Amino acid sequence: AQSVTQLDSHVSVSEGTPVLLRCNYSSSYSPSLFWYVQHPNKGLQLLLKYTSAATLVKGINGFEAEFKKSETSFHLTKPSAHMSDAAEYFCVVTPMNRDDKIIFGKGTRLHILP
Amino acid sequence: NAGVMQNPRHLVRRRGQEARLRCSPMKGHSHVYWYRQLPEEGLKFMVYLQKENIIDESGMPKERFSAEFPKEGPSILRIQQVVRGDSAAYFCASSPPTVGTGGKVGYTFGSGTRLTVV
Numbered sequence: 001a002q003s004v005t006q007l008d009s010h011v012s013v014s015e016g017t018p019v020l021l022r023c024n025y026s027s028s029y030s031p032s033l034f035w036y037v038q039h040p041n042k043g044l045q046l047l048l049k050y051t052s053a054a055t056l057v058k059g060i061n062g063f064e065a066e067f068k069k070s071e072t073s074f075h076l077t078k079p080s081a082h083m084s085d086a087a088e089y090f091c092v093v094t095p096m097n098r099d100d101k102i103i104f105g106k107g108t109r110l111h112i113l114p
Numbered sequence: 115n116a117g118v119m120q121n122p123r124h125l126v127r128r129r130g131q132e133a134r135l136r137c138s139p140m141k142g143h144s145h146v147y148w149y150r151q152l153p154e155e156g157l158k159f160m161v162y163l164q165k166e167n168i169i170d171e172s173g174m175p176k177e178r179f180s181a182e183f184p185k186e187g188p189s190i191l192r193i194q195q196v197v198r199g200d201s202a203a204y205f206c207a208s209s210p211p212t213v214g215t216g217g218k219v220g221y222t223f224g225s226g227t228r229l230t231v232v
Contacts, residue, residue: 034156038221043147043159043170090221092156102151102205104223 002027004093008107014113019078021108023065023091026072033074034092035065038107042091049076061085086112118143118208120224127196127231135227138188139208143222145169146189148181148219151203151226163189197229203228 007022023030032051036044048059055067065076074091091105121137127133139157141144145164150155159173163183178196183189183222193200 032156041162041169042164042185043173044149044157045159049156055226088221094151094156102157102223102226104221107221 001100002029002031002093002095002103004091004103004105006091008108009106010109010111012111012113013040013081015083016080019060019076019081019085019110021076021089021091021110023074023076023105024072025074025091025093025103027093027095029095032094033067034094035059035063035074035076036090036092037087039087039089047076048090081110081112083112083114086110102107118206118222118224120204120206120227122227123225123231124228127229129197129231130195133193133196133200133229133231135191135193135204135206135229136188137191137206137208137224139206140222143210144206145211146183147207147209148189148191149205149207151205157205160191176227193229196229198231201229201231 003026005024012062013019034049035047038044047063048057048065050057057065063078065074067074081090088107088109090107093103118140118193121136125189139153147162150160151157160172161181162170166185178194180192206224207221209221
């Protein structure tokens with residue numbers, strides 16, 4: 001069975017400090033892993049994806065995520081937060097070659113403090 | 115609470131036919147989003163609706179695709195004159211208004227409709 005756990009429902013960081021949004025997954029198949037961002041009144045936007053190539057994945061807006069199979073984790077990081085990063089972030093698992101099956105985490109709301 | 119209901123689960127259409135995909139949001143949710151998922155590409159945003167109102171359709175192809183969310187009944191994603199390239203999984207999500215929720219979207223996804231065009 002597949003599952004995704006986002007460990008924090010809310011994260012607050014000061015502008016200019018590092019961001020860490022945690023995601024752990026469970027999958028019986030080799031997974032594809034994604035991070036999406038959603039700003040208020042907008043649809044989801046893909047930040048980055050892992051599909052069995054390099055384990056360190058670089059995305060848009062300075063975000064990165066590292067796939068750690070031994071820890072079943074795919075945490076999202078950014079070295080320096082910007083006010084525009086305030087949004088909700090979703091970690092998503094899709095079993096490889098099963099594009100009709102997606103498992104969403106519950107989301108982490110990122111707050112940026114001035 | 116039945117969650118977000120999408121039907122049909124699988125839909126097969128011949129080229130040139132119309133496809134209608136339905137999405138019933140969670141009780142109390144007034145916002146509906148439609149996404150298309152292509153293999154290993156992740157979700158692509160298509161359209162965001164409130165009841166009787168399209169908020170953002172920037173991801174909708176210019177032709178053949180339309181969406182509605184009437185006052186009563188489910189949201190419908192309609193694809194006219196389907197082509198092979200329309201074959202994909204289509205997902206619907208719903209959420210309540212974000213105001214008053216601390217910014218949390220409260221997103222819930224349906225199980226998707228797998229469209230196959232033959």
